Amino acid sequence: MKLTPALLSVFLLAGPALAQSKDKIMVGVVGSLTGAEATFGQSTRRGVELAIEEVNAKGGWKGRMLEAKSYDDQGKPEEAATATTRLIAQDKVAIVLGEVASSRSLAMAPIAEANKVPMITPSSTNPRVTKDGGKVRNWVFRVCFIDPFQGTVMAKFARETLKLKNVAILRDVGNDYSMGLSDFFTDKFKALGGTIVADESYKAGDQDFKAQLTSIKGKKPEAIYTPGYYTDIGLIARQARELNINQPLLGGDGWDSSKLYEIGGSALEGYYFSNHYSTDDPSPAIQNFIKTYKAKYKETPDAIAALGYDALMIFVDALNRAGKTEGEALRRALASTKGFKGVTGVVTIDADHNAVKPAVVLKISGKKPQYAATIKP
Ligand code: PHE
Numbered sequence: 001m002k003l004t005p006a007l008l009s010v011f012l013l014a015g016p017a018l019a020q021s022k023d024k025i026m027v028g029v030v031g032s033l034t035g036a037e038a039t040f041g042q043s044t045r046r047g048v049e050l051a052i053e054e055v056n057a058k059g060g061w062k063g064r065m066l067e068a069k070s071y072d073d074q075g076k077p078e079e080a081a082t083a084t085t086r087l088i089a090q091d092k093v094a095i096v097l098g099e100v101a102s103s104r105s106l107a108m109a110p111i112a113e114a115n116k117v118p119m120i121t122p123s124s125t126n127p128r129v130t131k132d133g134g135k136v137r138n139w140v141f142r143v144c145f146i147d148p149f150q151g152t153v154m155a156k157f158a159r160e161t162l163k164l165k166n167v168a169i170l171r172d173v174g175n176d177y178s179m180g181l182s183d184f185f186t187d188k189f190k191a192l193g194g195t196i197v198a199d200e201s202y203k204a205g206d207q208d209f210k211a212q213l214t215s216i217k218g219k220k221p222e223a224i225y226t227p228g229y230y231t232d233i234g235l236i237a238r239q240a241r242e243l244n245i246n247q248p249l250l251g252g253d254g255w256d257s258s259k260l261y262e263i264g265g266s267a268l269e270g271y272y273f274s275n276h277y278s279t280d281d282p283s284p285a286i287q288n289f290i291k292t293y294k295a296k297y298k299e300t301p302d303a304i305a306a307l308g309y310d311a312l313m314i315f316v317d318a319l320n321r322a323g324k325t326e327g328e329a330l331r332r333a334l335a336s337t338k339g340f341k342g343v344t345g346v347v348t349i350d351a352d353h354n355a356v357k358p359a360v361v362l363k364i365s366g367k368k369p370q371y372a373a374t375i376k377p
Helices: 005-022 038-057 077-089 102-115 147-161 176-191 210-218 230-242 258-268 284-297 303-322 327-335
Strands: 025-031 066-072 095-097 119-121 140-142 166-172 195-202 223-225 249-251 272-275 340-342 345-347 359-364 369-375
Touching: 025 038, 025 077, 025 303, 038 066, 038 258, 038 284, 038 303, 066 077, 077 095, 077 102, 095 303, 102 119, 102 140, 102 176, 119 303, 147 176, 147 223, 147 249, 147 272, 147 359, 147 369, 166 176, 166 210, 176 195, 176 223, 195 210, 210 230, 230 249, 230 258, 272 369, 284 303, 303 327, 303 340
Parallel strands: 025 066, 025 095, 095 119, 119 140, 166 195, 166 223, 223 249, 249 272
Antiparallel strands: 272 359, 340 345, 359 369
16 A cells, blocks of 8 residues: 555554543433422533533543443433443443432432442432432542521521521432432421421322322411422422412422523412522632533523532542542542532541532522522531
């Protein structure tokens, strides 16, 4: 074969490109890109990809480019588990990022643990995700606060700020997050001298909540604490108004989605929920993030997007300290994350692999979440 100039240029182009693809660092992302919680997965992916773009623009990690590989679990724990196995076995990822929903992260965690591949959930808040049966999962971390704290936040806000005495609970029975958070809220609210006058349940995907809401209404609560996910909450809010329930609904981070306002509309006015950050926060870290995110995706980032971004940056911070993309060195670097300045706050990973951070309470007004309060751990 004669090396013509044209052929030579093909080799020259292919050479470095091939070397680069071999040295890529694969980042696995598992999320619900479709289904009733589609914005959860989409926001995570967008946050992670924005972070990757910024890291790569600065030359990657030691010259190696990062690349995301995302799978849609359709909101199903079994699919989240399958995706995790595939990311590890087939795509050879250095890290698994996900899931948002605690029930799905709970299905993924044992797989990361068994394969000794680190997993960071950006936004799952149920304590069992990182610590099961009193034992910390070595390879599983999170960059958000946990529900014993989040439940306390809303209980304190309801009791001390809103001065409520009688509150009802409406929980999603098939959802580890909703069940845990309902219990943590109940414990704290009672400890503060409040009374839980009703405790009703539903299942994600239900369309009719009127039986539960009617029964709750009969107990005359001053508010209803309903920590579920946005699609169900949008419907619950509308049906509560149809039944002339004028007391506010209170919730947790699972409400956070632009879709909540599309589904619930003006029924949501005056309701409160706890969350990981507020877009009203003037801090430069938050405002810069919002600006670059909006430029890329033409929408305001929710907390999940910000946490996805932080999770990727914390992974890179750990790579820097570990000097390696795998093994015990990386695991230990993640576990010793300290004072990392993220968009959603300063992250220090504690002994149980959780981040200890403040929470915000948001009030829905004008079909938008508006900052109401910050509650510190
Ligand atoms: N914390 C929720 C869970 O564990 C998930 C979530 C986080 C939803 C942030 C919305 C915003 O299931």
